[in-house]
Amino acid sequence: MAKAKTDLIKLVIVESPAKARKIGGYLGDGYVVEASVGHIRDLPQRAADIPKEYKKIAWAKEGVDIENDFAPLYVINPDKRAKVAELQALMKNAEELILATDEDREGEAIAWHLVEVLQPKVPIKRMVFNEITKEAIQEAVENTRDLDYHLIDAQETRRVLDRLFGYRLSPVLWKKVMPRISAGRVQSVATRLIVEKERERMAFISSAWWDLAAVTALGFNARLLEVDGKRVAATSDFGADGAVKEKSLSNILLLDEAGARGLVESLKATPLTVKSMEESPRTERPKPPFTTSTMQQDAGSRLGWGAQITMRIAQRLYENGYITYMRTDSVNLSAQAIDAARKAAKSLYGADHVADAPRTYLGKTKNAQEAHEAIRPAGETFKTPGELAPELSRDEFALYDLIWKRTVASQMADAKKMQMRVDFDAQTNDGKATIFRANGSVITFAGFLAAYDDIVTDENKDEETEDKRLPAMTLGQTVKVNEYTCEGHETKPPARYTEPTLVKKLEELGIGRPSTFASIIQTIQDRPCI
């Protein structure tokens, strides 16, 4: 019996199974949506992957014929043979092949590889979209384009370069250093960053200095700023090597313990006199929604998670439909997501806490591909963390909560702060003129901080950023001092990288991709050591 016309389907191929299910629901009858589950073909990884007819060819193991215009040898990934067979079977009933892989360099290449492998005899269309809503998908399927061979060539070049660099350099290391270690465009830079940081720490020479504080009867402290017109050394006068900066050398007073104790002695309980006061308003803008890298950084600092744990939890949230795709370098939200964030902010924190106009953010990542949205709660209205608490595990809840807050905060109003600075005169009993300074900062309008607090880390705890209210004072007023205290400080070497701070650095340098940040860290730790 001849096949009825209605048996023919339009085959749509995306990269991720979760995406396939969702899009399948939006496209409906006549469409079959399948996932390639990532790349289906690659250069041979090992000798066993090389087809019989290429086994004797010298360059086959490297997978690149450098004598012949760097022609690559592609083989089906061993774990994708069943998937390819499945797609080939579906093609038999297809009247059209629609390639809906991600709109980035790798996605375009996956689409091309699919065409090369499936060899369709039916029309081929390339469909792209940046958000998964019914409207966006409908529009995308009606406005298809052709494959972009510039992008495909760019991907092939990247692939060949990485292969030649990594597969030629690594064997040199086996011979000269030890077996099984490796080198590559990404991992070698990551390793070098860590080595350089360690060298900085080794070259670091710790300097000691002392400072003074006046503990006032009004409940605030003021720290010593000047003695006889000379500024007392502060953290910012020391360079990365731990020594006093060149330009600070001549004009600062570096107090040692004896000097500090002498000043305490000579000040006794001298009151402070208000010399000047200054108030300056500050506004603070919310941060953009999460990318893979910033999510890893925040989960690291707030939840104490490594990059891989964060990604595993995020993957579960994504597969169960709670968040959008978790491997992204984009800070953009869809129009519907912006709307949802603003509605959530309005109902929970009030209309005055929502930004006047929808906020859009510019990504600052080098080489960003922006094939996906930022990481955000899924759906056209965001379920609050509280609503989802019963169905999420403890870790899933913690990460969803972070994503929800960051997304909602990104559409909220600026926070307003008032910073206060009061300088005081005090005279030592041996006639030295000293100036003390008190800083205060008050949040006058929480804005986005109502949803997403600034985090206090060990590094910024000492700075004058905390919410500290100073009492009202007038010029010339004297303030009673309970006691003067002094304290010794040491400059600290630059901190070692943590997993998230290394990811941040790599991203700044344009090295690695959202799908590989976690595995880079794994690789440089897994390789054998001497």
Add this chain to the structure above:
DNA sequence: CAGTGAGCGAGCTTCCGCTTGACTT
């Protein structure tokens, strides 16, 4: 003559990036 040990040669390791399960540690 069977079992053992030294010596030799062959084959393997490895890159980066895109995706999930199916496997063991």
